[in-house]
Amino acid sequence: MNHTYDIIITGARAAGASLAVLLGRMGKRVLLVDKADFPSDTLSTHFMSHTRFLEELGILQPLEETGLRKVTRMRTYIGQSFMEGPRPAYTIIPKRDVLDAMLIEQAEALDTVTFMPRTSARGLMKEGGRVIGLHLETEGRACTAYSEWVAGADGKNSNIAAWAGAQKYRETKPLRPVLYGYYTGVEPLREPVTEIFLHEGRIGFVFPMEKNRDCLGIEIHPEEFASMMKAPKDTFEQTFNQFYGMKQRLKQASLQGKIIGTPGMPNFFRNAYGEGWVLLGDAGHSKDPSTGLGINDAFLQSFLLADAFQQMDEGVDWKTALDRFQKQRDEQLLPGFQLTLDYIHSLRKWTSNEMALFQTIAANPMAWNKLMPHLGRHLKEDTKDFPLFYQSVEWEASSFGFRKD
The missing domain is CATH 3.50.50.60 (FAD/NAD(P)-binding domain)
Incomplete structure (x- = not known):
């Protein structure tokens, strides 16, 4: 033929x-x-974290020249506290x-x-x-x-x-519905940071794209999806305003287009x-x-x-x-x-005691002084039912100089 x-x-x-x-x-x-x-x-x-693919395909440079910000840090919020650290390589979010x-x-x-x-x-x-x-x-x-x-x-x-x-x-x-939208005018942090909010069993995201444009997303509880999609912009922003600092940072923000939602992948x-x-x-x-x-x-x-x-x-x-x-x-x-x-199966709303302890420890350098020498051992022990998780943490830590004893 x-x-x-x-x-x-x-x-x-x-x-x-x-x-x-x-x-x-x-x-x-x-x-x-x-x-x-x-x-x-x-x-x-x-989220494009493995930029070598883009380089080999010949589009990394022209893609970055559209104004994409290089994101080199990640911040995780729990309640009114957060932890932030560097990433092994930069991410772009086109x-x-x-x-x-x-x-x-x-x-x-x-x-x-x-x-x-x-x-x-x-x-x-x-x-x-x-x-x-x-x-x-x-x-x-x-x-x-x-x-x-x-x-x-x-x-x-x-x-x-x-x-x-x-x-x-x-x-x-499918486990969790997701909604997201593109916003201009979000008050920026000092440098581009991927922001993750763990709040009431939900996950919020702020992905810095180009200057003055961010992708905001929420992964919500399944029972919330139908009601949120009746008025997606209002309910999306009401939910996002509950995340630490976001009510102030969204005061001058405007949605581009519409909120996009899916009941889950x-x-x-x-x-x-x-x-x-x-x-x-x-x-x-x-x-x-x-x-x-x-x-x-x-x-x-x-x-x-x-x-x-x-x-x-x-x-x-x-x-x-x-x-x-x-x-x-x-x-x-x-x-x-x-x-x-x-990760998704383990998400839940934390108890008031868990939240109170975390908020206290997060702001207590003496607590961190005691925790740091034993952090790896605690994490390994607490995830022994799923050893792949600790292995992945060790693998990423090797980018920052971690060596097994």
């Missing part, structure tokens, strides 16, 4: 567009399709309309990549049980495209996954491949956004998948190459998945 493309990628966001760049650089004939027109926004964690459009521009600059916006996948084409292409609809017109492979980067509710019969595993239903892995098809991004793996790993996970998968296609070009059979891809994906993403679920 004379294939028109080597691969058709459905979904032109972080996962799909970055895969198009990587495969296009390899000389592969790529058709990249998306139902949206671009630039356009989308539901997102926004809006998705800018990030995704830059990735698509990089892909389109390659001679072997074709991009079709406003184009929806309508079904897989198969021959002898193998996927050989897609039925498409572009601006109301039906068409077909043939390919050696079809990649589904079409989100958590992936049509490609459904049509291919990709099974989920390690599945946990599903948590799962999916089988990543079959004959002629493969999944990446949220189509292959999804989890609660509280730990801000979504975009980083999407890029990781596209790089791993590009490596698998490189192996196939070098003579490795497709089943072996894609089995390696799925195993590497799961090995690298499973720790973050487990930590995220543990």
Whole structure:
């Protein structure tokens, strides 16, 4: 059969567009399709902490030149107190309309990549049980495209996954609703800091984007979602005003656009491949956004998948190459998945005694003088039912010079 493309990628966001760049650089004939027109926004964690992906894709510098602030510190609030510290590397927090459009521009600059916006996948084409292409609809017109492979980067509710019969595993239903919005005029801190508020069992976020624009978010209790979405702006701001210092800092703030809400993200892995098809991004793996790993996970998968296609070009059979891809994906993403679920399951409203003690200790240098020599031991002991957590703390502490005894 004379294939028109080597691969058709459905979904032109972080996962799909970055895969198009990587495969296009390899000389592969790529058709990249998306139902949206671009630039356009989308539901997102926004948090881009592994900037090496952006650098390798060639968009880090132009993305930073749009005015993004480099965030090098994180602050966690509990009640009227907070703790703050440096991060091992800087984070940038782009809006998705800018990030995704830059990735698509990089892909389109390659001679072997074709991009079709406003184009929806309508079904897989198969021959002898193998996927050989897609039925498409572009601006109301039906068409077909043939390919050696079809990649589904079409989100958590992936049509490609459904049509291919990709099974989920390690599945946990959505746990917590999330609402967020973009605000100008938020009174800034002295330097850009990622701010996390743990309040009444909720999580609040302040993500510094460009100068004078921040992304504000709240992860709330499931029973609150329906009522909050009846008047999302008012209830969102009323909730945010309860967080330490935010009522004053929001006095001159204005919402850009509208509050975006979702009742929650599903948590799962999916089988990543079959004959002629493969999944990446949220189509292959999804989890609660509280730990801000979504975009980083999407890029990781596209790089791993590009490596698998490189192996196939070098003579490795497709089943072996894609089995390696799925195993590497799961090995690298499973720790973050487990930590995220543990974090969300353990969230609760603290007792008045717990809050009183924390407020006292937070402002008491003598208490910290006693706690510091034993902090690691206490944390390790208190999390022995979930040792992965302490291992992750040790791993990050190594960036600041921590060495095991």
